Amino acid sequence: MAAADGIPPSMAGGFGPGEVQKSDLGLSAEMLDLSTSALEISRLGLEESETLSPSTITFSNCRSASEDEEPSECASEDEKEFSEHHSGYSAVGCDEHGKLKMRRKSSKTLSTKFMRKLGMKSSSSSLATAYGVNDGKFKEQLEDQYAEIWTKELLPNWSRKQGCSKVRSLCFKGIPSQIRGQVWCSLLGNKLNITADLFQVLCEQAEKSREAYEEEKEHIENADGDVGGFGGKAEELLLKAISTHKMILLDLPRTYPELEIFRNENSPYRQHLLEVLEAFVCFRPEVGYSQGMSFLAALLLLYMEPADAFMAFTNILTSSCFVNFYRMKMPEVKMYMYAHEKFFKEELPSLYSHFKKLGIHPEMYMVKWIMCLFCQLLPLDCTCRIWDFFFLDGDVAIFRTGLGILKLLEKDLLKMSFEQIAYQLSHLPPNIDEDELMRSVRSVQAVSNRKLKDLLKEASSVYRKQGSKNENP
Structure with a gap:
């Protein structure tokens, strides 16, 4: 994480007096009057009369999938509607049990439009509030311009820029939602060197463990006295695994209950949440799972691919003060x-x-x-x-x-x-x-x-x- 000994008092009180001309943000004369600091705007890379067009943001680690790929015929109308509602995923068919199969589109995170459906404001609302404006179109344009500063100036030169005052100022204004996951990962770093391959291995390990204890739990529950063939330690570990799995399953629908994407059993987000939590238990069995972890992982999944969310989740929980708590x-x-x-x-x-x-x-x-x-x-x-x-x-x-x-x-x-x-x-x-x-x-x-x-x-x-x-x- 970017190191800093608190915030200088000069930053705590906001901006000084001054006016920004509409041309400073590349906006037309019809936009609302603005009252803010021209100096601050220029510090953030928006020089006078400079026009920034919204950037098209891509990520190298996004799963490949055709944006206009159609669901297979076996997907029902309700399932197709569910796919469309969860922008970022498309229905690609059904498995052998008739359950809808979903694939993540190339978009890294939930769209701004879908964020609003979830009841979340775009970070442009916060950015615009900082500049004293309320026009919706301007808010979106402002967010796109800040996103462009991140993607074109700061993130490509992260080793040199991560400690600069511009990063700090932009973070306090609110990171644009469309790049929040990428910025979070950059700020956090990856000291544990967690990779997508490791996440996949841990997911497979978790799935095998789940299948094993599903097969054995009935034997344990019905056994009288010691369970033959297990031994005290093995039995203890198996019982703990069953208990952990049950706890996670109970917490999934309780995680952000106001969000359908974690309540719905068919939601890919809910499946990814299960994968991240169980992978962490496999990675750090001595820490295990505790109530509350699901909220952390879920919020990361709103902005990141599952592998990136696992990387961030694991680095957070094994560093800082969290592991002690x-x-x-x-x-x-x-x-x-x-x-x-x-x-x-x-x-x-x-x-x-x-x-x-x-x-x-x-x-x-x-x-x-x-x-x-x-x-x-x-x-x-x-x-x-x-x-x-x-x-x-x-x-x-x-x-x-x-x-x-x-x-x-x-x-x-x-x-x-x-x-x-x-x-x-x-x-x-x-x-x-x-x-x-x-x-x-x-x-x-x-x-x-x-x-x-x-x-x-x-x-x-x-x-x-x-x-x-x-x-x-």
Whole structure:
């Protein structure tokens, strides 16, 4: 992830005064009046009188499939409609059981049009809000222009450009939805060297394991006492595999229940979600599967091919603070809570005192917020904006976002009782505005990479001393 010790105060307050001429964005005179900073626009690569046409974005790792390939005759009208509804896939026939077979089209991600059907706003809404305009056509044009900056200037020169201020500024404005997956992958990197071939091998391994324990589970469930021929360890592992598979299957329809693509058993997205989760269990059996993981994987699948989503998912969960939380490693989890509490006290002293007085501890809300990376708490649009920030800054983004949420809700929280706060922090307001949230997050000054490292080191020393006292009373 791109390294940065927090955001300079000059960036936190938005743009300075100034006007942008319509020609700055290559727009006609009929477009709405704009009020923003011409200097900022030029920094982002849109020089005066420069016209940028929307780019055609292609990806080398997209599966090949004809855009106008027709479904076979055995596909019903309903199945064809389902295929069209899930833009990005086409029906190509039925398998031996009569189930519809789907193939991903060459488009890397869900289309902007389909995003709207899902109830998600295009990132152009956020970009346009930053410039104070509301015209729908302009929003789309603006998003296309930002996408072109990413695809023509930044991503092709990533080794030189990844740390520049333009990347940071564009990430905070909202990454265009059509290239969000590619940008996320670039920001994250691939330290584990996960490949598409490895993902395929793990998927095949998971499928074989599933078939094996499907055959054996009835034998285990009906057996009295020890299961002959297994041995204690093998039996334990098999039972764990069955339990994990059941847990994943139960969580699939609960993942973003408002999205049909994960509820529908015939949806290719649901199948890919199962594959990513089971592949991860095969890759990191000591971590296994925990509730909440499905939300992380599902959000990645909205923007990436399954192999890329697995790469990102695996790198996220095996680096950063996540592995400690999913394995519930102590005192590591306590160390992160210690850091949050210190940041909280510095950034929001009044609310911190109120929480202390009522007995509201960080473990009551921050653990869940971190483990789901805010997926189960915020609207999808807000979550995607937070993830843009997370892929840019890593762990520090999590703690800044946590404080940003508390800061946004501070006035209301200060009036609440213990029970009201406990409920509010686990059921954030569904109408949180993504731009307001991002402004609140960017205004947080207490958190930086350096401070986080120092506090974790300090917390480690504190808990080591406590451990020594407990061992030698």
